[in-house]
Amino acid sequence: MRALLAAAALAALLASTATAAAATPPPVVMLVMDEFSAPSLEGADGALSAKRFPNLADFAKSATWYPRASTSGDLTMRAVPSLLSGNAVELPSQAQRNLYSMLRPTHRLIRFEGYSVLDSLCSFCAAPPKPAMRLGGVMIRGVDEQATSVRGTLGAIRELRRKTSRPPLWTAHVVLPHAPYRFLPDGDQVLQTTLSRNPGVGDDKAWGPEPHLPVLSQQRFLLQAAYTDRLIGELKRDLIRGGWWDKAIVIIAADHGSSFHPNTHRRFISEESFSDIANVPLLIKYPGQSSAVVDRGSAQLIDVLPTVASVTGSPLGGPSDGLDLTGPRPQRDVRIYGGHGLGWISKSWDQFTAQRQMEVDEWNARFPGNVAATWIGPRASLRGRRVRDLAVKSSSRASARIEMADGWRDVKPGSGWIPVLVGAVLKGVPAGSPLVASLNGRIVTSGYSYRNGNRTEATLLLPASKLHRGHNQVRLLLADGSLTQLAATR
Structure with a gap:
């Protein structure tokens, strides 16, 4: 009709x-x-x-x-x-x-x-x-x-x-x-x-x-x-x-x-x-x-x-x-x-x-609201929390080699290129593990590890609005019940 x-x-x-x-x-x-x-x-x-x-x-x-x-x-x-x-x-x-x-x-x-x-x-x-x-x-x-x-x-x-x-x-x-x-x-x-x-x-x-x-x-x-x-x-x-x-x-x-x-x-x-x-x-x-x-x-x-x-x-x-x-x-x-x-x-x-x-x-x-601000991964209760206010363990076994990490050394909004993707090769982290990423000390996004061929990887999306002009710091943490800082490797 x-x-x-x-x-x-x-x-x-x-x-x-x-x-x-x-x-x-x-x-x-x-x-x-x-x-x-x-x-x-x-x-x-x-x-x-x-x-x-x-x-x-x-x-x-x-x-x-x-x-x-x-x-x-x-x-x-x-x-x-x-x-x-x-x-x-x-x-x-x-x-x-x-x-x-x-x-x-x-x-x-x-x-x-x-x-x-x-x-x-x-x-x-x-x-x-x-x-x-x-x-x-x-x-x-x-x-x-x-x-x-x-x-x-x-x-x-x-x-x-x-x-x-x-x-x-x-x-x-x-x-x-x-x-x-x-x-x-x-x-x-x-x-x-x-x-x-x-x-x-x-x-x-x-x-x-x-x-x-x-x-x-x-x-x-x-x-x-x-x-x-x-x-x-x-x-x-x-x-x-x-x-x-x-x-x-x-x-x-x-x-x-x-x-x-x-x-x-x-x-x-x-x-x-x-x-x-x-x-x-x-x-x-x-x-x-x-x-x-x-x-x-x-x-x-x-x-x-x-x-x-x-x-x-x-x-x-x-x-x-x-x-x-x-x-x-x-x-x-x-x-x-x-x-x-x-x-x-x-x-x-x-x-x-x-x-x-x-x-x-x-x-x-x-995606009920603002797409860029939508939290699509696990551990939504951690969103916006300061890492220093949380109980975080360190590990010598679990590590993350974050690809193109130099991109956060000098971020220039409006330059035409923004490093919002966090891509990492992981060791000591099983596929399917929940992960969170911190940006300048606050947790801003999450995701899961996955298997790609013979290695374990992770890809997370940072909210562009949270990036500062100049130097930014990105860290990955394992979030399987407790929080574990993944050792950064190159």
């Missing part, structure tokens, strides 16, 4: 702007994020969480949010061509009729960033070729690292300020908040240790049995996603400056999600990870829209093209697997093409929404 009411409200809005659109089609703006776990968007109250994503929440105040939206592939090379073509494709070559060919007669592409699997889909790109590199077997153009991707996207957003003779078609694919999780919300990058960039994930990209490491990764994902959220704010501000905001259809989406559960693959779809991977962010600000609409009905990335066709008055030029999101839609099964030979996997609408709700509830249980 709520989905029908949302569709009716949207239809009334679009009817009021249809005459103007017929004369001059609206600008089309689309930002596609990468590997974004959509259940993290929804707060415990069912609203888009302004605590975690203030800019997306602000965007949603004058947009339509589809919280149950789904992708059609667990790999970018299938998900994005499906998004652009309106058809659930197995190969990028099957997406020759697409957003770019449809809007070519009426719009001007003023910027294009993304994967080269899309280059053949965009035969009229105005932007010159960019340097390229291979990432996971896919050639990337304009993106050699996440930071380069962000800088390029911010530059592309600023191009929206300039006027064009025809309405613009602006698209970008930013490789965020895709792992590795290197950014903090303010844009500073995490000084990486020499240990694994994603502890707990094996060479096969699957999570091991340790339950705490996916939770640590969830927290780091949220911090990087908060930085990604800033791009949404930049996009809206420059659309307003350029005079496009009220006129444009603005689409915020992601290609696929990511899973954070032990003994599941981080990226490949399975029965256990289905809603983690399938559920994706999708928000659309329609021309003239100025109030929030939440549409909990069936929505898929393949619906974007027929929706844009409807709003711009453009002919689709062929059949589409997708449906126009501005009209009523049935509850559809969710079908995902799994990479690496998995083929098509599907769940009924009721199965998908029930599993997704479980994920939403789990995110909110783990």
Whole structure:
């Protein structure tokens, strides 16, 4: 019923702007994020969480949010061509009729960033070729690292300020908040240790049995996603400056999600990870829209093209697997093409929404408030305690070699690099042991030791707000009932 009411409200809005659109089609703006776990968007109250994503929440105040939206592939090379073509494709070559060919007669592409699997889909790109590199077997153009991707996207957003003779078609694919999780919300990058960039994930990209490491990764994902959220704010501000905001259809989406559960693959779809991977962010600000609409009905990335066709008055030029999101839609099964030979996997609408709700509830249980300040490990009663006020034993057998410890000798907030990761190789400490870390004499975080190959390691996340400018001191303590200071080794 709520989905029908949302569709009716949207239809009334679009009817009021249809005459103007017929004369001059609206600008089309689309930002596609990468590997974004959509259940993290929804707060415990069912609203888009302004605590975690203030800019997306602000965007949603004058947009339509589809919280149950789904992708059609667990790999970018299938998900994005499906998004652009309106058809659930197995190969990028099957997406020759697409957003770019449809809007070519009426719009001007003023910027294009993304994967080269899309280059053949965009035969009229105005932007010159960019340097390229291979990432996971896919050639990337304009993106050699996440930071380069962000800088390029911010530059592309600023191009929206300039006027064009025809309405613009602006698209970008930013490789965020895709792992590795290197950014903090303010844009500073995490000084990486020499240990694994994603502890707990094996060479096969699957999570091991340790339950705490996916939770640590969830927290780091949220911090990087908060930085990604800033791009949404930049996009809206420059659309307003350029005079496009009220006129444009603005689409915020992601290609696929990511899973954070032990003994599941981080990226490949399975029965256990289905809603983690399938559920994706999708928000659309329609021309003239100025109030929030939440549409909990069936929505898929393949619906974007027929929706844009409807709003711009453009002919689709062929059949589409997708449906126009501005009209009523049935509850559809969710079908995902799994990479690496998995083929098509599907769940009924009721199965998908029930599993997704479980994920939403789990995110909110783990991160109810400020993400950076959330204590995710053991011994929460020790938080903020002075080490000198506690009974602490010393040990000659248990030791910790903290990686890149020199990073705390001269911390410079705002320099672009912050040493918030504590990575250590442990001796005399069994795997699965609870640990706490002190920063400048106070306990600020905790975690567990884990096995990585033939050695025991630990990775803990310091709250960046507790680091001082200049010299900082970090210590690790074993917290298995009593507290034992781990001897520092090099």
